[in-house]
Amino acid sequence: MYIAIQTDRLLLRPLKAEDFYTTHAYSADRENTRHMVFLPFASEEETRDFLRKVEADWAAEFPADYEFAIEFEGVHIGHVGVSVDEERREGEIGWILGKRYWHQGLATEAAIGLRDFCFGQLGLTRLTARCDAANESSVRLMERIGMVPESVTPGRYNRGAAEPCLEKHYICERPASN
Secondary structure, three states: OOOOEEEOOOOEEOHHHHHHHHHHHHHHHOOOOOOOOOOOOOHHHHHHHHHHHHHHHHHHOOOOEEEEEEEOOOOOEEEEEEEEEOOOOEEEEEEEHHHHOOOHHHHHHHHHHHHHHHHOOOOOOOOOOOEEEEOOOHHHHHHHOOOOEEEEEEEEEOOOOOOOOOOOEEEEOOOOOO
């Protein structure tokens, strides 16, 4: 399956094995992933395993996970994705962007493109997202795309951290006009 989402500055297209070097660069960088549960990747093989899973998901008739590469000016700079719960008609979204591209509104633009795809083409009725409570950039992003806080819970274990932290949960309902 091939789905592309075009925003003002970005192309969101299926993440694939050919994106290995750029994916590994931002996904294995400890600073870039310090607030993330499943990152940083510990090895090149772990990155390859992730990309194999992503390609298998895209090959399915109805993927459970949609992972889109974020391209800016023709360069792969990160990815944004949604894990879909078909039965409940909802999805959990997430994103990562190479640190060179932070603070330019690119992650927000990608998340808006994904949000609109989820509510429009996938017909989801609710989106959720979670982040480390200390990750103020992700909190602001969630709020900019229309998500509202739902809860804060203890016990989040970020892969690159020594101690557990708090996790913020956000939700967004499909607007009535969609």
